[in-house]
Every structure is written in C-alpha cells, then in structure tokens.
Amino acid sequence: MDANDPQLEAAERILAQHYVEVPPGARVRVAAALTRPTPLITWPYAAAAMAVAAVVLAIRLPALLGPGAPAPITAPLAAERPAHLAAGPARAVGPAQVAVGPGSRAEVDEIGPRTALRMWQGDLQISVPVLRAEQSVVVLTRQAKIQALGAMTCLGAGCPAPAFTVRADDDATFVEVTEGEVWVDTDGRGPPRRVVAGRRLRVGRPVPPPLAAAPVGTPPEANWWTLPERRRCAAARPAPARRAPRRLTCGPRATS
Amino acid sequence: MDRAAEPTDDAPSIHALFRRHFDDVYRMVAHLLGPGAGQADVEDITQQVFMAAHRALPRYRGEGRPTTWLYGIATRVVLNNLRSWRRRRRLVAALESALEGDVAVAACPERDLAARQELNRVWRCLMRVGAKKRVVYVLHVVEGRSGEEIAELLEIPVATVWTRLHHARRELNAALDRDERRNA
Numbered sequence: 001m002d003a004n005d006p007q008l009e010a011a012e013r014i015l016a017q018h019y020v021e022v023p024p025g026a027r028v029r030v031a032a033a034l035t036r037p038t039p040l041i042t043w044p045y046a047a048a049a050m051a052v053a054a055v056v057l058a059i060r061l062p063a064l065l066g067p068g069a070p071a072p073i074t075a076p077l078a079a080e081r082p083a084h085l086a087a088g089p090a091r092a093v094g095p096a097q098v099a100v101g102p103g104s105r106a107e108v109d110e111i112g113p114r115t116a117l118r119m120w121q122g123d124l125q126i127s128v129p130v131l132r133a134e135q136s137v138v139v140l141t142r143q144a145k146i147q148a149l150g151a152m153t154c155l156g157a158g159c160p161a162p163a164f165t166v167r168a169d170d171d172a173t174f175v176e177v178t179e180g181e182v183w184v185d186t187d188g189r190g191p192p193r194r195v196v197a198g199r200r201l202r203v204g205r206p207v208p209p210p211l212a213a214a215p216v217g218t219p220p221e222a223n224w225w226t227l228p229e230r231r232r233c234a235a236a237r238p239a240p241a242r243r244a245p246r247r248l249t250c251g252p253r254a255t256s
Numbered sequence: 257m258d259r260a261a262e263p264t265d266d267a268p269s270i271h272a273l274f275r276r277h278f279d280d281v282y283r284m285v286a287h288l289l290g291p292g293a294g295q296a297d298v299e300d301i302t303q304q305v306f307m308a309a310h311r312a313l314p315r316y317r318g319e320g321r322p323t324t325w326l327y328g329i330a331t332r333v334v335l336n337n338l339r340s341w342r343r344r345r346r347l348v349a350a351l352e353s354a355l356e357g358d359v360a361v362a363a364c365p366e367r368d369l370a371a372r373q374e375l376n377r378v379w380r381c382l383m384r385v386g387a388k389k390r391v392v393y394v395l396h397v398v399e400g401r402s403g404e405e406i407a408e409l410l411e412i413p414v415a416t417v418w419t420r421l422h423h424a425r426r427e428l429n430a431a432l433d434r435d436e437r438r439n440a
Binding site: 017 | 282286299303306379394425432433
C-alpha cells in the first residue's frame with residue numbers, strides 16, 4: 001500500500017481538516033469532578049450507586065420474597081457522609097466507602113470481566129456496574145449514572161459537600177436536599193438543575209406499586225415492571241374473550 | 257484550582273496539568289474517537305484521563321516530558337474505551353445519522369454539508385480498521401505526530417508504529433474501495 005495513492009491522499013486531507021473546537025463549559029464540567037478529587041468524585045457517584053440500589057431493591061424485593069413477604073422498602077438506602085460511617089448504623093466494607101441502610105452491607109468486587117459494586121440486604125444481593133473503584137472513589141458507568149439520577153455534579157470551586165437523600169415515595173423518586181445545594185442532571189444530558197436546601201426535585205420514573213406477590217420462580221412476563229413499555233401495556237390489557245370455534249357451513253353435515 | 261495548587265518543584269501537579277493541557281487532551285480524545293462521538297463521550301473520557309493521571313502522578317518520576325506522559329495516558333484510556341463493541345457500534349451509528357443535525361446550524365449549509373458528509377464517509381471506513389492501528393493512524397495523520405513520538409506515547413517499538421500505520425492505510429484504502437463500489 002502506497003501512501004501516495006490518490007484516494008488515500010484525499011481521505012487523509014479530509015481527516016487532517018477535521019478541527020475540534022473545545023465547547024464552552026467543557027472545562028468547568030470536567031473540572032467539577034477534579035476540583036477536590038476524593039469527596040467530589042466519591043459522593044455524587046456513591047449517591048448515584050445508592051439510588052440504583054434503592055430503586056432495584058424497591059422493585060425486586062417483594063417479588064423475590066414471594067407471597068406473605070414483609071412490606072416493600074419505602075425508605076430506600078441513603079447516602080451518608082464519611083464522618084457518619086463510624087457512628088451510624090451503616091457499615092462500610094471493602095475499599096470503597098459506601099454507606100447503605102442499617103442491616104445492609106456493600107463492597108466493591110470483581111464480578112466477571114467488570115468491576116461491580118455489590119450490595120446485600122439480608123439475603124438479597126444486587127450489583128451495579130462500576131467503572132473505577134480505587135481507594136474511596138467509586139465511578140459508575142455512564143449507563144448506570146443515567147439509570148440512577150444522571151450525573152449529580154456540584155459545580156464551582158470550593159463547593160461544600162452537599163447533604164442529600166434519594167427518597168422513593170409511592171409515586172415517584174425525589175432528591176431531597178438538607179444542606180448546601182446540589183446540581184442534578186436528571187437524564188445525563190444537562191443542563192443540571194439547582195436544588196437548594198429544603199427543596200426537593202422529582203427524578204426518575206415513578207416507583208411501581210408494590211406488586212405483590214409474584215411467587216418466586218414466576219416467569220418475567222408476570223412481572224409487568226420488568227417488561228419494556230410496549231409489552232407492559234399489552235400485558236396490562238385484558239385478554240380478548242375466546243371465540244367459539246367456527247362451524248363449517250358447507251360440505252356434508254353430520255346427522256344426529 | 258487555586259494558586260496554592262501551583263507546583264512547587266519539578267513534579268507537575270494535577271491542577272497545573274489540567275489547566276495547561278485540558279484543551280489539548282480534549283482535542284486529542286475527540287480526534288481519536290472521531291466525529292461520531294458526542295460531547296458527553298469526549299468529556300467523560302477526558303475526565304477519565306485526568307483521573308488516571310491523578311492516580312498515576314505519585315509514580316511519575318519525571319522521566320520524559322509531562323505532556324508525553326499525559327498524552328500517553330490519554331491514548332491508552334481512549335484505546336481501552338474503543339475496545340467496547342457497543343461504543344464502536346454507537347459511534348458508527350452516530351456517523352450514519354449525523355447529517356440532519358448539521359444542516360440547520362451550518363453557515364453555508366451546502367458546502368458544510370458536503371464536507372461533513374465526506375468526513376463521515378472517511379470515518380465510517382476508518383472505523384473498519386482495528387482500534388490499535390486506527391489510533392496510530394489518527395495520531396500520525398490527524399495529530400501530525402512523528403513515529404518516534406507515537407512509539408513513546410503507546411510504549412511500543414518504532415518499527416511497530418510503522419507496521420501498524422502501513423496496515424491501517426491498506427485497510428482504509430480497501431474500505432474506501434468497498435464504499436466506492438457500493439455507492440456506484
């Protein structure tokens with residue numbers, strides 16, 4: 001292959017003209033995660049991991065426990081600050097300091113080819129994909145970020161570590177801010193919305209009603225919230241009444 | 257990123273690296289990912305580059321220039337990300353559907369559209385070249401880096417750089433031929 005091939009030469013000329021403009025705001029967005037590396041990276045993403053855990057637990061626990069199970073989790077796992085870890089009931093296990101609700105534990109582990117944040121609530125185990133997990137830094141994959149709350153970013157230098165809770169009510173999931181302010185990007189595409197102390201912002205999809213009670217081993221079609229929307233609607237529609245088999249109108253009839 | 261974060265000795269701080277080289281790293285990541293990558297993708301990977309640099313900084317003993325060290329990290333982070341088949345499919349799909357959005361914002365729509373179309377066509381073909389070879393090719397052709405520089409960035413022998421470049425050119429030419437035939 002000769003580099004002087006005219007076709008290739010033309011292609012290389014086109015490629016060389018490709019100029020990338022750094023968009024305004026890109027520097028600030030990337031810097032937000034690096035301004036104070038440990039806390040700023042840890043807590044937004046750990047909170048997003050907690051939110052994923054909360055939603056997954058709220059959805060799956062009733063079905064997994066089967067009929068007669070205790071009431072579903074209404075107060076999901078909340079993200080705490082590191083200072084609370086020693087005093088509170090939450091425990092931090094493993095290299096990533098994540099706090100989960102009382103009686104739960106979490107650790108970062110290698111599952112298959114990818115790192116995952118594993119969490120236990122009783123016997124139930126769930127895992128959230130993690131892009132990086134070293135020391136006290138947990139970074140979720142983009143998909144997990146969007147699934148949870150989108151990227152929560154505290155913008156600006158010297159931003160105080162905000163205190164916030166992800167709470168799932170009966171009909172929706174909220175971010176409640178108790179201290180400072182939180183910038184919430186609900187779909188990962190920005191721009192983020194500012195939520196100040198004392199206010200809350202509705203995020204994510206409504207939490208499905210506590211379904212009761214699909215027994216363990218029920219096929220996935222029986223759990224409507226696990227289906228894509230189109231199939232979920234179809235599943236919710238009543239099945240058409242079965243018609244009686246048609247009778248033939250031609251040909252010899254049986255005589256009775 | 258305040259003044260207190262300025263480096264005090266020869267070893268650069270992550271703040272100083274970020275302030276001086278953010279634009280270059282951003283551009284390099286964008287070039288390596290191609291025009292199919294969205295702004296969010298480029299920012300995500302740029303952030304990963306600086307996080308990797310932050311973690312690796314204590315092990316950096318000042319051999320070579322800091323920029324070479326940082327660009328080497330950037331290249332390896334991008335290569336790791338390009339290994340994902342899903343990301344590759346998304347980049348190709350974005351190249352296929354990138355035209356509609358550009359027409360409205362272009363100052364001279366027809367000329368810009370034609371240029372963008374050509375760029376996307378070449379990149380579609382380039383995406384058929386293996387990731388390792390493609391990275392070498394982009395570093396040489398788009399970024400204008402020498403073989404020795406690329407060898408240093410990727411920590412491979414110079415001869416390997418030229419071999420990969422040769423194969424990348426051959427594969428790109430074959431892909432362009434196929435594309436030409438299909439359009440004809």
